[in-house]
Amino acid sequence: xxxxxxxxxxxxxxxxxxxxxxxxxxxxxxxxxxxxxxxxxxxxxxxxxxxxxxxxxxxxxxxxxxxxxxxxxxxxxxxxxxxxxxxxxxxxxxxxxxxxxxxxxxxxxxxxxxxxxxxxxxxxxxxxxxxxxxxxxxxxxxxxxxxxxxxxxxxxxxxxxxxxxxxxxxxxxxxxxxxxxxxxxxxxxxxxxxxxxxxxxxxxxxxxxxxxxxxxxxxxxxxxxxxxxxxxxxxxxxxxxxxxxxxxxxxxxxxxxxxxxxxxxxxxxxxxxxxxxxxxxxxxxxxxxxxxxxxxxxxxxxxxxxxxxxxxxxxxxxxxxxxxxxxxxxxxxxxxxxxxxxxx
Amino acid sequence: xxxxxxxxxxxxxxxxxxxxxxxxxxxxxxxxxxxxxxxxxxxxxxxxxxxxxxxxxxxxxxxxxxxxxxxxxxxxxxxxxxxxxxxxxxxxxxxxxxxxxxxxxxxxxxxxxxxxxxxxxxxxxxxxxxxxxxxxxxxxxxxxxxxxxxxxxxxxxxxxxxxxxxxxxxxxxxxxxxxxxxxxxxxxxxxxxxxxxxxxxxxxxxxxxxxxxxxxxxxxxxxxxxxxxxxxxxxxxxxxxxxxxxxx
Numbered sequence: 001x002x003x004x005x006x007x008x009x010x011x012x013x014x015x016x017x018x019x020x021x022x023x024x025x026x027x028x029x030x031x032x033x034x035x036x037x038x039x040x041x042x043x044x045x046x047x048x049x050x051x052x053x054x055x056x057x058x059x060x061x062x063x064x065x066x067x068x069x070x071x072x073x074x075x076x077x078x079x080x081x082x083x084x085x086x087x088x089x090x091x092x093x094x095x096x097x098x099x100x101x102x103x104x105x106x107x108x109x110x111x112x113x114x115x116x117x118x119x120x121x122x123x124x125x126x127x128x129x130x131x132x133x134x135x136x137x138x139x140x141x142x143x144x145x146x147x148x149x150x151x152x153x154x155x156x157x158x159x160x161x162x163x164x165x166x167x168x169x170x171x172x173x174x175x176x177x178x179x180x181x182x183x184x185x186x187x188x189x190x191x192x193x194x195x196x197x198x199x200x201x202x203x204x205x206x207x208x209x210x211x212x213x214x215x216x217x218x219x220x221x222x223x224x225x226x227x228x229x230x231x232x233x234x235x236x237x238x239x240x241x242x243x244x245x246x247x248x249x250x251x252x253x254x255x256x257x258x259x260x261x262x263x264x265x266x267x268x269x270x271x272x273x274x275x276x277x278x279x280x281x282x283x284x285x286x287x288x289x290x291x292x293x294x295x296x297x298x299x300x301x302x303x304x305x306x307x308x309x310x311x312x313x314x315x316x317x318x319x320x321x322x323x324x325x326x327x328x329x330x331x332x333x334x335x336x337x338x339x340x341x342x343x344x
Numbered sequence: 345x346x347x348x349x350x351x352x353x354x355x356x357x358x359x360x361x362x363x364x365x366x367x368x369x370x371x372x373x374x375x376x377x378x379x380x381x382x383x384x385x386x387x388x389x390x391x392x393x394x395x396x397x398x399x400x401x402x403x404x405x406x407x408x409x410x411x412x413x414x415x416x417x418x419x420x421x422x423x424x425x426x427x428x429x430x431x432x433x434x435x436x437x438x439x440x441x442x443x444x445x446x447x448x449x450x451x452x453x454x455x456x457x458x459x460x461x462x463x464x465x466x467x468x469x470x471x472x473x474x475x476x477x478x479x480x481x482x483x484x485x486x487x488x489x490x491x492x493x494x495x496x497x498x499x500x501x502x503x504x505x506x507x508x509x510x511x512x513x514x515x516x517x518x519x520x521x522x523x524x525x526x527x528x529x530x531x532x533x534x535x536x537x538x539x540x541x542x543x544x545x546x547x548x549x550x551x552x553x554x555x556x557x558x559x560x561x562x563x564x565x566x567x568x569x570x571x572x573x574x575x576x577x578x579x580x581x582x583x584x585x586x587x588x589x590x591x592x
Contacts, residue, residue, distance in 0.1 A: 085359060
């Protein structure tokens with residue numbers, strides 16, 4: 001169990017982490033998300049007593065990190081795969097870490113085998129690819145078979161097989177009851193492996209909870225409708241205040257359809273029934289974790305690029321959206337409006 | 345503490361640059377002394393001066409061992425392995441003292457070994473050429489003092505590294521200290537009317553430890569050693585204090 005309370009870290013006039021509080025529970029993979037410069041790495045360094053926080057605490061099973069004796073048995077951390085001397089070989093890199101906590105060379109060799117680096121163990125780290133360094137870093141995490149695992153961007157530089165491997169490892173570790181905190185920019189990966197999320201922006205906590213709750217709270221929701229009488233349904237929905245976007249047929253002759261923001265699928269189904277309209281599709285849709293993340297952190301991005309859409313040529317007219325356009329206003333009319341608008 | 349010492353020992357002997365510097369530090373006095381022993385036309389005189397020649401040429405060794413001591417610490421910062429180190433053992437003072445201990449012990453053993461080898465080679469050659477190598481008590485004291493000086497310079501480099509945390513800057517200051525800084529201070533003190541400024545210059549003063557024949561007015565070996573020793577300890581203590589509070 002990790003308990004972070006009121007963590008604040010300033011660099012000069014810049015507040016990198018601002019009164020951050022969250023819990024990381026055992027037996028679950030907790031994703032640590034935030035835009036670039038949001039303070040994720042600084043937070044992790046503060047938690048591990050590498051950076052000295054201006055205020056606040058981080059407790060590992062009730063103890064600050066710098067009071068833990070031989071912490072490799074308690075907490076395994078990989079903050080940056082580059083934290084290795086390029087002139088030292090991989091095995092010696094692990095030996096120097098392991099020996100400081102009284103871990104044997106035999107366990108070093110086991111860890112190297114676990115991450116698939118046995119054949120490269122005698123090569124200098126400077127010759128390793130980024131993916132190999134990530135594996136070496138993960139081997140150092142696994143040395144003491146710790147109860148808590150903290151990883152900062154562990155999938156950086158890994159190929160698809162490596163990314164899947166690290167996901168499986170983390171899920172396996174959580175399955176053993178370990179506490180796993182992992183930051184990553186690969187939101188699709190995070191969606192697959194994380195149970196809980198801690199989302200920060202500009203050093204502040206934005207949201208925390210389960211992935212499902214976070215997506216439900218922050219991602220856009222809409223209903224996809226396909227019907228031979230789609231024009232009639234669309235008109236009635238618009239008159240009820242719904243935001244309606246026409247869909248194309250995908251070039252494969254699909255029934256004409258719309259995406260609707262506002263009313264629920266039940267409400268739309270009842271409206272169609274009252275109008276004796278045939279429905280070929282009526283499905284609630286929900287944005288991805290990526291959508292939810294971008295929505296949640298929209299106001300908390302330190303570095304933000306101009307949207308390429310802003311500089312792109314104008315979109316062709318007509319029903320081309322497969323999903324709702326990103327700038328649509330949220331729908332908030334009462335359901336009775338739709339019901340009234342649907343009256344014959 | 346045993347685990348920490350082992351870890352630091354692994355670090356020290358698994359980086360190539362330490363071997364390169366060690367080979368240079370060993371080769372320089374050995375080559376010079378062998379050449380002197382072979383080529384000096386007066387074998388008797390060379391035999392008598394052999395301890396002084398050994399300690400004199402090994403001043404380069406001492407400086408290089410100071411560089412190793414500095415790099416032992418600063419390379420951890422330049423490669424960010426200090427974060428790996430402090431994450432594995434968050435009690436920083438213990439880590440830094442273990443690192444200093446290993447660095448000092450390795451330096452003392454290495455310096456004593458190289459000095460013994462250099463002296464033995466010179467003695468074998470000169471004795472074969474008819475000389476008589478039999479060091480006096482003060483010469484033996486100077487040879488012991490040289491080993492201690494190597495240890496102090498190693499710790500000086502380490503202490504400077506703790507404070508500066510940057511390899512080029514630390515090495516530059518370590519080398520410029522005796523070559524430039526103390527020369528400037530000596531000139532200033534002389535201009536100010538100080539007859540013998542050596543006792544006021546920590547490095548120059550500490551050289552007395554490795555000098556077989558002390559000049560009148562020079563500080564004693566022990567006093568000279570204590571002067572530099574206190575400065576080294578102050579640097580190390582300040583460095584440890586700073587590193588306890590700084591971000592890694």
